[in-house]
Amino acid sequence: MSLLRQAARVAWKDLRIELRSKEIVFTMIFFAALLVVIYSFAFPNDDRAIRGATPGMLWVALAFTGTIALGRAFDRERENDTMRALLLSPIPRLAVFLGKAAAMCSLILAVAIVAVPLLGLWLNAPLFGYPGELVLVVVLGAIGISIVGSVFAATLLKVRSRDVLLPVILYPLLVPLFVAGTKTTASLVAEIPNLEAAWYWIKFLGIYDAAFLVLSLWIFESLVIE
Amino acid sequence: MKKLAVPLLCVLAAVGFALSLHLVFEVAPLQWGKTGDGRLNGSSLFFNQKIFYWHVAHAFWLFGAVFVAGVSSIAFLITRKSTWDDIASASVDVAVAFGAVVLITGSAWAKAAWDVWWNWEPRLTMSLLLWLILVGYVLVRKFAGPSADRVAAGMAIFGMVGVPFIYTMVGQDSHPASGSGGVVATLGPGMRGAFWLSVFSFLLWFIALTITRIQSTRCERELRELRERGLDLGVLQ
Numbered sequence: 001m002s003l004l005r006q007a008a009r010v011a012w013k014d015l016r017i018e019l020r021s022k023e024i025v026f027t028m029i030f031f032a033a034l035l036v037v038i039y040s041f042a043f044p045n046d047d048r049a050i051r052g053a054t055p056g057m058l059w060v061a062l063a064f065t066g067t068i069a070l071g072r073a074f075d076r077e078r079e080n081d082t083m084r085a086l087l088l089s090p091i092p093r094l095a096v097f098l099g100k101a102a103a104m105c106s107l108i109l110a111v112a113i114v115a116v117p118l119l120g121l122w123l124n125a126p127l128f129g130y131p132g133e134l135v136l137v138v139v140l141g142a143i144g145i146s147i148v149g150s151v152f153a154a155t156l157l158k159v160r161s162r163d164v165l166l167p168v169i170l171y172p173l174l175v176p177l178f179v180a181g182t183k184t185t186a187s188l189v190a191e192i193p194n195l196e197a198a199w200y201w202i203k204f205l206g207i208y209d210a211a212f213l214v215l216s217l218w219i220f221e222s223l224v225i226e
Numbered sequence: 227m228k229k230l231a232v233p234l235l236c237v238l239a240a241v242g243f244a245l246s247l248h249l250v251f252e253v254a255p256l257q258w259g260k261t262g263d264g265r266l267n268g269s270s271l272f273f274n275q276k277i278f279y280w281h282v283a284h285a286f287w288l289f290g291a292v293f294v295a296g297v298s299s300i301a302f303l304i305t306r307k308s309t310w311d312d313i314a315s316a317s318v319d320v321a322v323a324f325g326a327v328v329l330i331t332g333s334a335w336a337k338a339a340w341d342v343w344w345n346w347e348p349r350l351t352m353s354l355l356l357w358l359i360l361v362g363y364v365l366v367r368k369f370a371g372p373s374a375d376r377v378a379a380g381m382a383i384f385g386m387v388g389v390p391f392i393y394t395m396v397g398q399d400s401h402p403a404s405g406s407g408g409v410v411a412t413l414g415p416g417m418r419g420a421f422w423l424s425v426f427s428f429l430l431w432f433i434a435l436t437i438t439r440i441q442s443t444r445c446e447r448e449l450r451e452l453r454e455r456g457l458d459l460g461v462l463q
Contacts, residue, residue, distance in 0.1 A: 148384065155377045159370045169366060169377070172359040173384050176391040208391055215387050222303040223380045 003098070006091040010099025015106060017076065024072050025110050028065045032115035035061050036122055047124070054125040055185035058116065059141070059178050065111045066145040067167050070104060074153040083157055087224070097150060097220040104146035112138050130188045133198055137184040140205040144177045144212065145170075151216045155223045180205045232441075235434035242427030249420035250279045277338075281331040283425040284324045285353060287432045289389075291321030292356055295363075296386025299379035308447070311375045314382055316439035318363050320432060325357035348396040355392050359385040 018024055036057075043053045077083040086096055116138065120127045127134060152169050156162040171178075184201040187194040295314040302310035332350045333343050344350070359381070366378045456462035 151380065151384075152377065155373065155380060156370065159373060159377070161369050161371075165366060165370060165377075168362050169381055172355065172362050173381070173388055175355055175358075176388060176395050179395050204391075204394065211387060211391075212384070215384065219303065219380060219383060223376050225376070 006095035007098035011102040014103035028111045029114045036118050055182040059181045066108050070149040070153045093221045101146045101150040105142050108142040126189050141181045144209045235430050239427050239430035246424040279424045283428040284327045288324045291317045295382040299382040312440045312443045316436045320435045322360050328353050352396045
């Protein structure tokens with residue numbers, strides 16, 4: 001079995017658990033909806049202010065839901081001590097990592113599919129001028145969050161204060177990703193959209209994802225030992 | 227020799243520091259700006275420029291420490307020798323202190339030059355982000371329990387790889403010109419000696435602190451192991 005097929009099988013295992021319980025997706029979507037409601041009270045309700053705050057709202061929602069989903073997804077492996085079984089199974093650790101990251105990425109995207117339109121609908125945020133670029137940047141962001149997140153959520157599996165430590169580790173490391181994401185979104189929703197800037201930051205995100213993917217592939221094996 | 231290293235470094239650093247104080251305040255000229263028609267005037271830099279001798283020197287070694295921590299964390303993950311881990315953790319501990327100096331002096335400079343304590347000037351932002359990664363590292367070390375060394379090593383390596391991204395990211399920002407563009411390269415002749423002496427003294431100081439920190443970490447570990455052995459043998463309660 002090739003590496004990618006093994007990874008796909010690990011990812012499918014995670015997604016199938018999620019499809020049966022629907023725990024993470026439902027609670028996260030509800031959480032994201034609550035966030036949007038809080039935003040509507042937190043920000044002044046005029047077009048200019050909403051336009052300025054949209055990128056921030058979108059990426060804060062992604063960051064919060066992303067970390068909570070990561071913590072929960074890896075908690076499942078811990079509760080039944082299945083992480084050990086997963087690591088013992090006759091597939092390379094790389095496949096485990098890739099599968100985990102892919103499953104995480106699809107979960108975050110599943111939440112984003114609901115959360116982003118909600119921002120547009122409830123807050124009248126001008127998000128849909130350039131749907132292609134917006135989708136691209138959200139997908140790249142989700143990939144980045146799930147790559148770095150999977151590495152550290154897996155390493156923190158046995159640590160007691162992992163819920164607190166995960167964001168403490170992830171947010172400083174992911175700052176470039178969030179900045180690139182907000183800048184892209186900001187140039188897309190601005191009154192005079194700036195596609196050139198948007199593409200600069202999309203490329204930046206792409207390189208960021210690629211660099212950290214390579215690094216994670218290399219480092220996962222030595223970090224996650226049971 | 228080994229016992230002498232730290233006191234020696236400290237003495238050298240102290241002498242260098244005293245000398246650099248002399249050079250900075252007595253020898254190095256004040257920074258004059260030029261008005262449009264070429265006349266000299268006291269620019270926003272002027273006397274305040276003196277803080278650069280500390281600020282930039284600390285910033286150098288803040289970046290140096292991130293690099294040292296990243297590389298020794300890689301070495302730790304490959305060899306699994308706790309020596310490398312000690313080096314990484316000690317240099318991060320010292321770097322947090324150095325980073326605090328960078329941020330405080332940078333902030334004082336911002337107040338003098340732009341009349342705000344903080345203005346998200348690219349280099350200041352970058353130092354802050356690096357400093358946050360380092361503080362996160364220290365928190366992980368303290369609270370992650372038995373697997374703290376691995377998690378922290380991962381964080382140091384990811385942090386080191388992230389530096390170029392942070393650099394490009396803040397460089398693209400359209401904030402007001404910092405006035406420090408290429409400041410090291412364009413130092414006047416009277417300032418250059420003072421500047422490099424101060425950089426060098428703080429390097430010695432940095433190394434002395436790091437070695438001391440490594441030694442104390444090692445003592446802590448030995449003490450813990452001895453205690454565990456004592457408990458196993460029933461000597462200790």
